Amino acid sequence: MSLLKSFFFRVFISALFLAVPILGVWTFVTADDHGWWFPENVSSYGGEIDYLFNVILTMVAITFVLTEVVLVYCLFWYSQKRDSKATFSHGSHTLEMIWTAVPALLLVFIAFSQMGAWNAVKIDMPDGTEADEPYSPDRPMMEVYASQFDWRARYPDEEGNFDGMDVVETPYDMYVPVDTKVVFRLISRDVLHSFFVPKFRLKQDAVPGMEIPVWFEATAVGEYDLICAELCGWGHYKMAGKVHVLPQDEYDAWLAGAREELRSNGSLD
Ligand SMILES: [Cu+2]
Structure with a gap:
């Protein structure tokens, strides 16, 4: 045998x-x-x-x-070894x-x-925006820019403008209030990137030429990894940021402080 x-x-x-x-x-x-x-x-x-x-x-x-x-x-x-002859099959219509x-x-x-x-x-953004309609400027919470090789969260000034002098911009880090529906526009400055926060189960491509509305509601205070999930060039690995989820009052204080620091021209301690 x-x-x-x-x-x-x-x-x-x-x-x-x-x-x-x-x-x-x-x-x-x-x-x-x-x-x-x-x-x-x-x-x-x-x-x-x-x-x-x-x-x-x-x-x-x-x-x-x-x-x-x-x-x-x-x-x-x-x-196993057998003596019988093999049978020929033409296929089975029922099985297919x-x-x-x-x-x-x-x-x-x-x-x-x-x-x-x-x-x-x-599709249904919590502020009433639809994904395929132009983002309404009266409801922006922030903008997030992706570029080779960083993330930049931009917070509008007190009037809600993104092009004024008091626009706070935080590279790599994002600050948001807890238990709040945070809506932002995701914009790419160059190539395809992908905004990925594993603990939020949120992944959205940033596509050049598009302003894509994205939302999430964090349910716990903490610091969560933000990474780029689209191979975007040699520095792809560097696109590692943090989403800082703060209690509402701490978030308000943080934003007020950041605005004050911006207006101070760096003269604050
Ligand atoms: Cu990237």
């Missing part, structure tokens, strides 16, 4: 293949205990995004496990219908399940 057909070799190879789904599922099931899972969610819509992620992950997991089980079964069963219809239905299900979250995050 050749080595390839020996029973123990077939068991060994099948077990190796079986280890893939077992390790794969184990990795996901225990990921949270090892700190490999998502960072904590601190945004009002983050729970919805995580829910959608889990729905899709479950679908993928079931498909993955079923496929692997069939693979291991075939690997073991059909590698099933493996086309099932994924199609799943995709339709995903498409409908995500509509609410997509609408809330990307």
Whole structure:
């Protein structure tokens, strides 16, 4: 009996293949205990995004496990020596219908399940702005400029203007009040960048030539990583900033202080 057909070799190879789904599922099931899972969610819509992620992950997991089980079964069963002749198959119309219809239905299900979250995050801005209408200048909270290789948050002056002398600009850092819907325009000065705050479950491309309204509501005071999620050049790695979420009174005090410092021409201590 050749080595390839020996029973123990077939068991060994099948077990190796079986280890893939077992390790794969184990990795996901225990990921949270090892700190490999998502960072904590601190945004009002983050729970919805995580829910959608889990729905899709479950679908993928079931498909993955079923496929692997069939693979291991075939690997073991059909590698044995047999005397019978192989049968010729012209394909199966029924099977093709099933493996086309099932994924199609799943995709339709995903498409409908995500509509609410997509609408809330990307289309209906909380200040009434729609993503495809020009941003209204009477409601701006801030502007965020992305450029090679930094982020700049710009805060309007007391009259709400972005082109006056008292526009506070903070490179890399962004300051926002907690439990408040923060709306801003995302603008790129050069190439494609992507505004990504993992703990807010927020990612939005900055596209040259477009002013894209973005919003979030942070639910906990803290300091959160802001990174660029679009490879934008040699200094891409440097586009690491922080979103500082402050209690409302501290935010007001910070903004007032920053404006005062700006007007002082640097003469304040
Ligand atoms: Cu970038």
